[in-house]
Amino acid sequence: MLSLSHIISLIKFYLFYPSFFAVIIFPGLIFTTVILLVTIWFERKAAARVQMRIGPLYVSKRTGGLLQLVADAIRIVFSEIIIPNGVNPTLYVLAPVLPLAFSFIPMVLIPFSSIPQSGSVLSPYYYDFYDPEIGQGVLVGYFVEYNMVLVLGILAIIPIFILLQAWATNNRFAILGAVRESLLSVSYDVLILMAVVAIALEYHTLDIARVVATGIPGIIANPLAALVFFVGMIMGTGRFPFDIVEADTELVLGPATEYSGFLFVLAMGGGYIATFAYSFIFADLFLSGWAPLSGLPGALITSIKAILVLWFSVFLRSVYGRYRLDQALRGSWKYLLPVAFASIILGLVVGWIWIR
């Protein structure tokens, strides 16, 4: 017969099982959704502060208008979903869901923390999530030894779904936005991949956890790669100054033009979640992730670093205008591509001399 303590320990075992806990609860789905709301609030407040305004205030004055986001979310979620005539309804509904899903899937593969052999609440899963490269367990939804490649591969699929979104909505603004996305994606994917290749050569590994376990933050070991990765990241997720795809003064909302109601939330949320996923990669590769800690506190440290990166990238909205498409392409191919090459050479040299 099962005793009560047995049941509780069973529930505890399955609750903290990394494939569930890391994906659904803590740095995963629920946490991400909360962070998403707070980030949009922060984005509006930061832009307002810099532009001498106040921003949302009158919904819950004491918290500085934090509930405004909840009110907006409720209003948008319950507004009508309009499906235009002459579109394929299945593809139309599926198109905003797919980029969101593929922005979130990398969160399953990014290591958030390491698991020590004993002393942590996660220690029972030490052997299930054992990473031979670092000699410890890792807190990750699904452990793959070459997760650096897999994560970037999944994030690189998103532009295709943005094209699908524009194609499915059959709107001219959307098509123009998709053309811009297709032109941009070739440039930012190259930058991100080259920065990551530089890091991989420098740390002699394709495992993100190994980079963190080395103990040297990538931003010190290879600042050029950090710069290139960050610019590629804000370019790829449509943050300012590369808000070219959704340019709301030129193309109503780019590929998301025709969407309303909950589908609009999904279409706009995809970019933010992709930024958050990239921020986690940035925190792990360049800011040495969970470095001094391990277990759940380590995951907290990683999340805080990722949130800081995310907030910095949304803060740029208040500083920059929007680049034209040709300016962005020129910037990435003419100025950042040589920097990316330099970062690879720097990575080779530093990896040869310093990091073993």
Place this chain on the structure above:
Amino acid sequence: MDKVKEQNPKIKEYKKENPFRLFTDHLQAVGAGLKYMISPQRITIKYPEESLSLPTGYRGMIRLYKDICIGCTLCALICPADAMKMVTEEGKKLPSINYGRCVFCGFCVDVCPVDALKETRVHDATFTNRRDLVFRPDRFSQDFDEPAPVEGVVKKVKAIIDEKKGIRYVPDE
């Protein structure tokens, strides 16, 4: 055309930029943004709690003096937005105004030969539907004194030019 080409044989599409200079410019921009982020210089007026005290000549809601009006229709003729319309009440022609159209140009006040129209100093008015925007002569010939829709202390402030911030607000009166 050829002469121009001879004078400037090398016409570049973009001017040459120093990439290192570009990078420091970006850092400067982000730094300025962070500076404003940490110590914001807000110039927003929180309207229902405080409002700007306006100068004496600021045109506000218009009021009709029914007994003085001679019904000459000049105000309705000159109105550029078609806001003034003449209506006949008890055999007398009187103007009515639609604030949904009014642009507050003050032509009707200027043109009135007997000074039957006057600009009041009421500027804050709200209406819950479009029908209320039309003022028939009986309503038009009363002082507009509907209470403000939001409770709260209306603190009058005035704007002064500040060397550092640009605009600063100080309490008036």
